[in-house]
Amino acid sequence: MESSKLLSKEDLISFETKFFNLFETIDDMFIISSLDGNIIYCNMSLLNKMEYSFQELKNMNILDLHPKEKIEEASIVLREILDGTRDKCLLEAISKSGVKYEVETRIWFGKWNEEDCIYSISRDFTKENENLRLISKIFQNNPxxxxxxxxxxxxxxxxxxxxxxxxxxxxxxxxxxxxxxxxxxxxxxxxxxxxxxxxxxxxxxxxxxxxxxxxxxxxxxxxxxxxxxxxxxxxxxxxxxxITEKVALTNRLRNKLQKLTNIIEGTNLGTWEWNIITGEVEFNEQWGKLIGYSLEELKPISIKTWRRFSHPDDLKLSDEMVKRHLKNEIDSYDCEIRMKHRDGRWIWVRDRGKVTERDKSGRPIKMFGTHSDITLAKEQSIELERFFSVNIDLLCILDMKGRFLKANKAWEDILGYPVDTLIGRRAMELVHKNDHHNTLESIKKLKKDGKLTNFINRYRTIDGEYLYFEWRTNLYNDVIYAASRDITERMKYEEKILDASNKDCLTGIYNRRYVYNRAEEIIERYKKREDDFSVCIIDIDYFKGVNDKYGHRIGDLVLKEFTSVIKENLRPYDILGRYGGEEFIVILNDIDEKESVLILERILNVIRNKTFNCNGNDINFTFSAGVANCKEIKKEEIVIDRLIGLADKRMYRAKNAGRNRIASRIK
Structure with a gap:
């Protein structure tokens, strides 16, 4: 009776064959090692991914498959698994050529050739973890x-x-x-x-x-x-x-993220063995669980069971690939298909298999394969693509040379460039030439710090117009992830506000504060390059009499007309500002003291000979002015207040000398 319970040699061979067939058709890396960790057996997935030959691996320990700096950590973690304090671990593995993978490993004890051994199965989660990190970075860097x-x-x-x-x-x-x-x-x-x-x-x-x-x-x-x-x-x-600010830069932003699911734990592999001659199929319990059923509920089971749950649009491709494999045109069958879950949804399944038995004529008899749920990877891919497609801001991924790897449709909607024309093109080609230096400096900062926010530059549209964009960028694994928003209208508005804040509201010329700021810049330039300049103070003679006789409204018109005459007789790079009341300040650039006096005398002659007609009133007047040149003060001591004070003193000297004249150091 006892002997009847023992497996026959044929059963043992069949079991062993199925065992090896199973592990030769899965993506997971399967290893059998001694209790000391010396590798005894591994499947093809490990050989392909780790790039070693089986002979090389037989002389290696399982710890040798981890980077040197990770071996101690791997040793501790694996010991904890063997001690039963944890059931799995996520560690870094390294191939023969140095490629690193993030793998989750499960380990259990068993027998091999009647000797105690360690079984381990590892799944590569590198791509899934990259997707999760990418989505997280998109969340963190979204504008x-x-x-x-x-x-x-x-x-x-x-x-x-x-x-x-x-x-x-x-x-x-x-x-x-x-x-x-x-x-x-x-x-x-x-x-x-x-x-x-x-x-x-x-x-x-x-x-x-x-x-x-x-x-x-x-x-x-x-x-x-x-x-x-x-x-x-x-x-x-x-x-x-x-939408707090009324100057909204976009109409509406629709941004939806679909459900994120955890990476499926364990192998979750469904296995199948197909008798090609009879059509019979054997599934394991996990195969049924993938679509929400027990095997008992699926009976009677045949090849038609699989076809019944497969999406009809995917069967054509699957059938074609199976036929090609059966004819030995391709080494194995590998296809992604949709299967109908019990709850009504469609799940994505990677269906892989290989002919395991042929007759003497080469006709296929049996085929063995696996089903793995890849819905998560598909959803993540669709999620990322949807995020790119619906976002109305510019999104792009660049390599370290600034070439487009990926861009969303907003590049076409806003700048006019079809996405396919951008891939491989350098982004700097579209940047305004005046922004090249700042952009390159920002890229250096990005490479140093790993992220960059609130950087502004201009990009050229397909029609040649330039728009302002504000950028947020992040560097990860030598890839640049960037998001930007069109702020052209905001920049125009801010420019108008800034310009208005620098102007005198009556005359439209620069106000005193702006002139002082420009003067500081000119002084700094003079200290470096000794570019000559002069500061002039102009005061209208007897202007109080104009206000008293004609009223302040007429007086304001006179001031406006007076500034127009001065502006017409100055060069584009000279600076004219209102100093206060009827006093004005002029900074004459790149000119010596003698030429500065000649320019003021020319303006004074124009005023002397001009009659200002304001609302029917003919008004004549002159002005007095004082000139101070930058070279009158030691370079290290020069400040704008000293120059203005000197010019102002000479203006009063001109007043006291009878008005209607220019006073300077040389006159």
């Missing part, structure tokens, strides 16, 4: 304020730097706090209504809401909210478009 909140407890989970910058809060002041307790939302009733509508299935997009900043100021924004999966918990992703 829009973004937050993630817990659905049930209403607590802040995560906030991006832009939200903190706009509201004035520190991250630790928000994360973990309840939205309704923090008093950050002005109209909580409206917020709760938005929340309830979202939970009931209604879409929340671009709805106006006012929030309170830390300094008690207010921001009005258009809020879009989406439910996402955050580490296994339901959460709200909230995106805000700041």
């Amino acid at each position: 829009m304020p973004m937050i993630i909140t817990d659905i049930e407890e209403r607590k802040f989970i995560k906030v991006n730097p832009v939200f903190l910058e706009k509201t004035g809060y520190l991250e630790e002041e928000l994360v973990g706090m309840r939205v309704d307790k923090l008093n950050i939302v002005v109209d909580m009733k409206r917020y709760e209504d938005m929340r309830n509508r979202l939970l009931s299935g209604e879409e929340i997009k671009d709805e106006e809401l006012v929030i309170k900043c830390k300094d008690d100021s207010f921001l009005t924004g258009l809020f879009s909210i989406e439910e996402i999966n955050n580490n296994g918990k339901r959460a709200f992703l909230i995106v805000m478009v700041d």
Whole structure:
């Protein structure tokens, strides 16, 4: 009776064959090693990825597959797994050529050739982790304020730097706090209504809401909210478009992120063995679990079972690839297909297989394969592509030479360049030549610090016009991730404001403050290059009499006409400003004292011979002026107040000498 329970030799061979077939068709790296860690056996996935031959590996220890600086850590972690204190680990592995991979490893004890051994299976999570880091960086570097909140407890989970910058809060002041307790939302009733509508299935997009900043100021924004999966918990992703300032740079921003799911733990592989002759198929339990069923529920099982759950649009490609493999046109079958889950959704599955048995004529008899759920990778790829496609700001990825690797459609919408014409092109080709130096310096800073925010330069449109953009960039693994916003209208508005703040409201010439600032620049230039210049103070003679006789309104007209005459007789690079009342200041650049006096005398002669007609009143007047040259004061002692004081003293000397004249050191 006991002997009947023993497996026959044929059964053992069949079991062993299936065992090896299983591990030769999976992407995961499978290793059998001695208790000392010396490698006894491995599958093809490990050989391909690690780039070693089997003979090389037989002389290696499993710790040798990790970088030297990680071996001690790997030794500790693996010991903990063997001790039962943990069931898996995420460690860095390195190939023969030095390529590094992030792998998750599971280990268990077993027997090999009746000797105790260690079985280990490792999955490469490098690409999945890269995707997660990329999405996180997009969140962190997005030019829009973004937050993630817990659905049930209403607590802040995560906030991006832009939200903190706009509201004035520190991250630790928000994360973990309840939205309704923090008093950050002005109209909580409206917020709760938005929340309830979202939970009931209604879409929340671009709805106006006012929030309170830390300094008690207010921001009005258009809020879009989406439910996402955050580490296994339901959460709200909230995106805000700041519309507080009336000079809005965009109409509306729609930005939605779909659910993020955790990377599927373990291998989660479904296995299948297909008898090509009879059509019979054997599945393992995990195969059924991938689509939400037990094997019992799927009976009777055949090749038709798989076809019944496969998406009809994908079967054509799958059938074609199977036929090519059966004819030995390709080494193995590898296809991505959609399968209908029990809950009604379609999941993406990587279907891989290989003929394991052929007859003497080469006709295929059996084929063995695996199914792995790749839905997460597909969703992440779609997520990233959707993010690029819907964002109305410029988004791009560049290499270290500044060449486009990827760009979103906003480049075409705003600048007019089709995306495919940008790929491989250097971004600097589109930058205004006057911004090249600052842009290159900013790139140096980015390479040094790893990130750069609030950098402004100009980019050329396809029509030759230049627009201003504000950039946020991040450097990761020698790749530049950048986002920018068109601020052309804002720059024009600020330029108008700045220009108005520098002008005298009556005459339209520069005010005293602006002239002083320019004078400081001219003095610094003189100290470096000794470019000659003179400062002149002009005062209209007997102007009080004009105001007394004709009134201040006529007096204002006279001042405006007077400044027009002076401007017409100055050079474009000379500076004219109103010093106060009927006094004016002129800075004559790149000219010596004698030529400065000649220019003022020419202007005085024009005034002497001109009759100003203001509302029917003929008015004649003259002026007195004083001139001070930069070379009258020692270079190290020169300041604008000393030059103005000297010119002002000479102007009064001209007044006392009878007015209607110019006073200087030489006259």
